[in-house]
Amino acid sequence: MAEIAQVIVDVPTMQTNRPYTYQVPAQFDRQIQVGMRVIIPFGNGSRQVQGFVVGLDEQTEFDGELKSIISIMDLNPVLNQELLAMSQWLADSCYAFRISCMHTMLPNVMKTKTQRYLQIIDELSETDLFELFHGQDEILFDPENMPAETVSRLLKLKRQHQIEVTYALTDQAKAKFVTSIKPTMSFERYEEERSLLRASAKAQNKLLSFLQSILGKEMSLSEAKEITGLANSIFTTGEKKQWLEKDQLEVLRTPQTTLNSDNKVIPELTADQKVAVDAICESINQEKTAETFLLQGVTGSGKTEVYLRAIEETLSEDKTALMLVPEISLTPQMVTRVKGRFGELVAVLHSGLSNGERYDEWRRIERGEAKVVVGARSAIFAPLQSIGLIIMDEEHETSYKQDETPRYHARNVAKWRSEYYGATIVLGSATPSLESRARAQKGVYHHLLLPERINQQPLPAVQVIDMRQELRKHAESNFSTALLDAVKDRISRGEQSILMLNRRGYSSFIMCRDCGFVMQCPNCDISLTLHMDTHTMKCHYCGHEEGIPKICPNCQGHKIRYYGTGTQKVQEELQSLIPDAKILRMDVDTTRRKGAHEKLLNAFGNQEADILLGTQMIAKGLDFPNVTLVGVINADTALGLPDFRSSERTFQLLTQVSGRAGRADKAGAVIVQTFNPDHYAIKLAQHHDYERFFQTEMNIRHRGKYPPYFYTLQISVSHEEEVQAAKSIMEIAQFLKANLAATSIILGPTPKSIARMNRKYYYQLVIKYKQDNQLHSTLTQMMDQIQKQSRQGIQISIDPEPQHFI
């Protein structure tokens, strides 16, 4: 009986979101395994696409002519049973296509690039041959980058069957090889060869001794050249004389990290740490129990050491460990600390890796060479087997939720994997998300506390400055007298300060003083942001860019002025207020280039500047012993946002920056400037009072029927015409009202706060629900319906547990 394969094709649409059946040709019989990639014909014509084999059978229900698999792309499955099962779960829970989920779980290089070629199959006219084919019998077919007239002429020839389209799928997943050398003789034979040399042949002599020293080994040519200092030609001579063999050696593009041995010092545990480590280790040692711990520890309480001990225990049980950290915390120091403890067993996955490097790290994990994986969000899909421990540091971070499809939350994926393997989860944070803290309260998670800092240092005193008062005292400025004095004081003492600007909703724009005209993006409904470094106006949403006008485009007036506060403007103001201060600015503009981020932080660490001024990105995980002052320039810009999590965000951010001050032997101080000094999030952050904040916020969430009491789900639609988008979301709302449980609540529909983006209008609604068995099927049904309208330009997206409501 011939083999039959079930294949998920690489065509991300609703209609193709299911397995297709293919014949396994005789030459591939018993060579194909579930989880491998294959190339298959799909659709009319001879179109070829990539696919993933998800099942193998002897027979099929499908009663039509089966097409055959064209080729196999892998020697081994790239998705194992676990990941395959997970892709299905992920697709269901995120309302995403299965193929999109599969690609999300794999390195980018697993995606094939499709190229189309046109081949002449019949005699062409002289003109066509030369004008279209340049005298060749095959050309690349790339309609996007060809003149429309050329394309139509080519298509016409195709219709007349004079030429045909061929497909070439290129697999980018290629291992990297270098030339290597291998000794071919025995020690004695080399001695013999040496005796035959003339005395002047010094280089050859050297090569012979070198080959003797690496008997039985294989080494890359470049490394051999480096060690011996011999030229390429000597090795070529050696090859000719058959002293050595050249070969292709596979190398892993593992990024180099320097390991300094002083990281090997393993600190003593405090009593609290010991309690935590013991509890976690006990769970790790229990087979097949998926338990979750919430490790709540103030900044500097030594959470990382607890993680490292837990990983150690996991490895000793012959299991693997996964440690997630937010992208911005994935600093070289952090990586060095883990590598210092577990060395070569560690694989690191972060956004700075090239596709090739990422692929190589992925394979180290997949082959079992790496047993500890450290990485940002997508590292949750690392192909580790027999996972014993999953750690999520800073578990409250919103970056754990992917904001494009599939919109998964790494925490949920962690939970799934932990149940699959019976692994232990450790969620760590100084300010846990309300969801997690509430689960700990209910006993769903084990709650572990690290209430004290390692060095017994008190948390820094936080001073809140009422900016409304400040404004009354003196002219408009971003700096209160208190903050300015404090900064000057640090400079005079040779200490450093960190100043944070809450960037959100706080960018610079230009406005005409005469008519009030504000420059807007022609594609999106938002103001353009001023960028002084490039002297342009940019749209932060679609990337649109144009010059700065000198006269008002609306009233032709000359009174165009800058408004708003960007880091750059604040830097200028600060510089004029404290002329001799050395200020380092860190924001998206100064860190765009690769490595710029690190460079800036190193410069600051080496005390090349007095002040580090930046956006949220400076709040996380940085540890500078000489920093004794942290200032928050505008604490409350997030508070004004129409998002039920804005208080939580503000509290978390303030608590986090506070932790940056005075971590070493010097006492630290924090100054927070705000227009809402009485807001509970700010007051409770001032007193480092997480528990009170938790209680207060829970009450508010309870009253408002928000998470963690209710689940949320956002549906948004977009269309080029506003009426169409509005009509569509109204229909959806109607449909949902008729089909959802009575306890479910629909908010909206409303236009999105940025109602137009990239020439499209956006409308949304939010469903709040406690338990709704009909929800999933209703939404699936709805997606099906809407998909039929997709030809008319309606686009829909479902976001379970959205992190941003604006």
Added chain:
DNA sequence: AGCACGCCGACT
């Protein structure tokens, strides 16, 4: 997605 089929306006 991307390809073919099929039905309408405006050109040699």
Added chain:
DNA sequence: GTCGGCGTGCTC
């Protein structure tokens, strides 16, 4: 009359 516009349906 035919060419080519794009709306519609389908892909094992």
